[in-house]
Amino acid sequence: MLAKQGWRLLQYPSSLPNQLLKEIYFPHCNFWEAELGKAPSYAWRSIMEGQETLRNGIQRLIGDGMLTNVWADPWLMGENLLPFFSNIVTRVSDLFVSPGVWDVALLSHLFTSHIVHKIQALPISSRSHFDKWIWAPDRKGLFTVKSAYHLARTRVLEDHVMAPNPSAQLWNKIWNAPVPGKVTADLAPGFVRDIGADKAEFEFKKPKSLKIGGSYAIGCLVKPEFNVDLFVQLPKECFHEKDYLNYRYHAKRCLYLCVIKKYLTSSALVGKVEWSTFQNEARKPVLIVYPVKKLVALPGFFVRIIPTAPSLFSIPKLNLQRNNVRAVSKGGIPQATPKYNSSILEDMFIEDTEEIVKQTFLGSKELRDGLILLKLQNESTMTLACIENCRDSGFEEVFMTKIDYPVKYDHVIRLNLKGKSSVYVSGFCLDDECWRVYEQKVYNVLSHGLSDRVKTLEGSGNWPMDDVAIEKTKSAFLLKIGESLQNSWGMTCTATEDDVDVFVSGYAFRLKIWHERGLTLMRRETGNEHVNKVSNVDKELYFRSQHSSMINGLQTCYPAYGPVVRLAKRWAASHLFSACLEEEAVELLVAYIFLKPLPFNAPCSRITGFLRFLRLLSDYDWTFSALVVDINNDLTPNDEKEIRENFMFSRKGYEENPQNVNSALFLATAYDKASEAWTRFSPNSVVSRSF
Numbered sequence: 001m002l003a004k005q006g007w008r009l010l011q012y013p014s015s016l017p018n019q020l021l022k023e024i025y026f027p028h029c030n031f032w033e034a035e036l037g038k039a040p041s042y043a044w045r046s047i048m049e050g051q052e053t054l055r056n057g058i059q060r061l062i063g064d065g066m067l068t069n070v071w072a073d074p075w076l077m078g079e080n081l082l083p084f085f086s087n088i089v090t091r092v093s094d095l096f097v098s099p100g101v102w103d104v105a106l107l108s109h110l111f112t113s114h115i116v117h118k119i120q121a122l123p124i125s126s127r128s129h130f131d132k133w134i135w136a137p138d139r140k141g142l143f144t145v146k147s148a149y150h151l152a153r154t155r156v157l158e159d160h161v162m163a164p165n166p167s168a169q170l171w172n173k174i175w176n177a178p179v180p181g182k183v184t185a186d187l188a189p190g191f192v193r194d195i196g197a198d199k200a201e202f203e204f205k206k207p208k209s210l211k212i213g214g215s216y217a218i219g220c221l222v223k224p225e226f227n228v229d230l231f232v233q234l235p236k237e238c239f240h241e242k243d244y245l246n247y248r249y250h251a252k253r254c255l256y257l258c259v260i261k262k263y264l265t266s267s268a269l270v271g272k273v274e275w276s277t278f279q280n281e282a283r284k285p286v287l288i289v290y291p292v293k294k295l296v297a298l299p300g301f302f303v304r305i306i307p308t309a310p311s312l313f314s315i316p317k318l319n320l321q322r323n324n325v326r327a328v329s330k331g332g333i334p335q336a337t338p339k340y341n342s343s344i345l346e347d348m349f350i351e352d353t354e355e356i357v358k359q360t361f362l363g364s365k366e367l368r369d370g371l372i373l374l375k376l377q378n379e380s381t382m383t384l385a386c387i388e389n390c391r392d393s394g395f396e397e398v399f400m401t402k403i404d405y406p407v408k409y410d411h412v413i414r415l416n417l418k419g420k421s422s423v424y425v426s427g428f429c430l431d432d433e434c435w436r437v438y439e440q441k442v443y444n445v446l447s448h449g450l451s452d453r454v455k456t457l458e459g460s461g462n463w464p465m466d467d468v469a470i471e472k473t474k475s476a477f478l479l480k481i482g483e484s485l486q487n488s489w490g491m492t493c494t495a496t497e498d499d500v501d502v503f504v505s506g507y508a509f510r511l512k513i514w515h516e517r518g519l520t521l522m523r524r525e526t527g528n529e530h531v532n533k534v535s536n537v538d539k540e541l542y543f544r545s546q547h548s549s550m551i552n553g554l555q556t557c558y559p560a561y562g563p564v565v566r567l568a569k570r571w572a573a574s575h576l577f578s579a580c581l582e583e584e585a586v587e588l589l590v591a592y593i594f595l596k597p598l599p600f601n602a603p604c605s606r607i608t609g610f611l612r613f614l615r616l617l618s619d620y621d622w623t624f625s626a627l628v629v630d631i632n633n634d635l636t637p638n639d640e641k642e643i644r645e646n647f648m649f650s651r652k653g654y655e656e657n658p659q660n661v662n663s664a665l666f667l668a669t670a671y672d673k674a675s676e677a678w679t680r681f682s683p684n685s686v687v688s689r690s691f
Helices: 002-011 016-025 042-049 051-057 104-110 113-120 145-160 170-175 189-195 248-265 338-362 365-389 391-400 421-428 434-444 467-489 516-523 529-557 561-574 583-595 606-619 637-650
Strands: 058-061 096-098 132-135 209-213 227-233 270-278 281-291 302-308 492-495 500-504 507-511 627-629 667-669
Touching: 002 016, 002 042, 002 051, 002 132, 002 145, 016 042, 042 051, 051 058, 051 145, 104 113, 189 248, 209 338, 227 338, 248 270, 248 281, 248 302, 248 338, 281 338, 302 338, 338 365, 467 492, 467 500, 529 561, 529 583, 529 667, 561 583, 561 606, 583 606, 583 627, 583 667, 637 667
Parallel strands: 227 302, 627 667
Antiparallel strands: 058 132, 209 227, 270 281, 281 302, 492 500, 500 507
């Protein structure tokens, strides 16, 4: 992405932003001669960081040669032409005897025969009269981030793993490591002691072979982590026939890496060497090697050194039914150690597996592309969703939102085994590793699920058209409902023309009837006091019915929604916000974090949801932004425009006096585009500052 900004600068030099960059940072030279300068902007710093990658792949396609500098512009791929004869020629057009025809005599005078042949082989553009930039790694000459990334990673591997210069080769550094003679457990006494190996000494021999493997070998590396796997084949001479027993192999494997680490640490080409594990298995460490040179194009690049052991032991001896750790017994009877045996077999067959994978993927470009897309799916899908669905193309969600464990993940478990030697020794030295004892506990926290069911009443076309008749019909329904509940179910009811109060098990419920035709009363401009009263009642019932329907639907989609709402309401009550923060407003705020979770996924636990609710209250820009909760994706562009206009009208007096704002929160929905239902008058700005 950094190189792409430089590509745009070269392709569109006459655009206003690019003209400004040239005037500020390189007014008297071209882009390739430009320097970072003092106090550069973030944009210019980014462009300069991608300049080297761009230089490695860009090329000038020659037309008339008038715009291409022979000595400064990269028009001859792979050649750095020194300006020894810049007083004779400056532009490529000076090398022509006529348009498109090279001056062979002049070329022979200026350059070596090798370069002359390359120049004569250059294609001269027949479509364009002018010179133009092309991207050499792409067949169409168009810059793509994918091709630039591939070019950059290839350069890194050549420079830091398999460089032509043997002194700069990590490969040769390992291959030419001095032989230290006898290796003992003193190099890693803690590891040998913890796994309980009874024998660990051996004579060090050079690796049998070194091979490049992993995602790089099949061309499927993706960011953000860029690394190369280097398989180091352990020599048979370092092992005895029965070293598959009692962790002897694992001990020697670790000690062999200790020797390599000691040598690499002293190399001037290596920045640092760290320990890691293979497939998260603590008994099988690997080395992580970082080059001393920091790579701007590929930050965090490292080489992972992985030991392999093909044909080291007899395969039948590692049958999953066999016991190869003598300490694993029950009642004096040896127990099978399938996981221990599989751990050794994995190292024995890793190269064979790698070869099968390599042949499969290198034979199918579509399969490689599919794997890359699969790797990128999670993060890229989330980022694209932010760009498409969030305000300002998701800039705040993608670049400004802090990603921390409590908010991102629904369950976080930390195992602290420090000082508990009895725990990890009892597990590690048997067939399993210690942390696997906790696997069932980790699995149990994933088994969460809630479900609710909702029933709705059907509408009818038999309602009267007259407004007064509608009200009388409602009253008749209410009286009949109260009578039915009392006679059929024995409930205590009090029925009036406006509502029915029902008393059940110490709880009181008030039933009202709303019909959508009552909304026509709100649209009429009349001075009739009775009509205005009915209109306000119907308006409130409309809000409540729409809100209830949407929230019930949301609960069926997100089982964690209900528990989060209850926790949020409890928090509001305990902080004395209930009087100014309606329960429906809390429900909408919680709904927002489920509908707009980016850059996270929707929460699946109440604690995660509650933390995001608190973050929304404290971090959202309530003064200058409306919070739009579109539960069913009902809002049209016209609706969104109406909401913006209503919000701006509500903030009209803010510049004159911030206290003029009636409510600090503007919650808009498909049924309430003016934020009249739940936050019309509260909470005010004083209360909102205490959130």
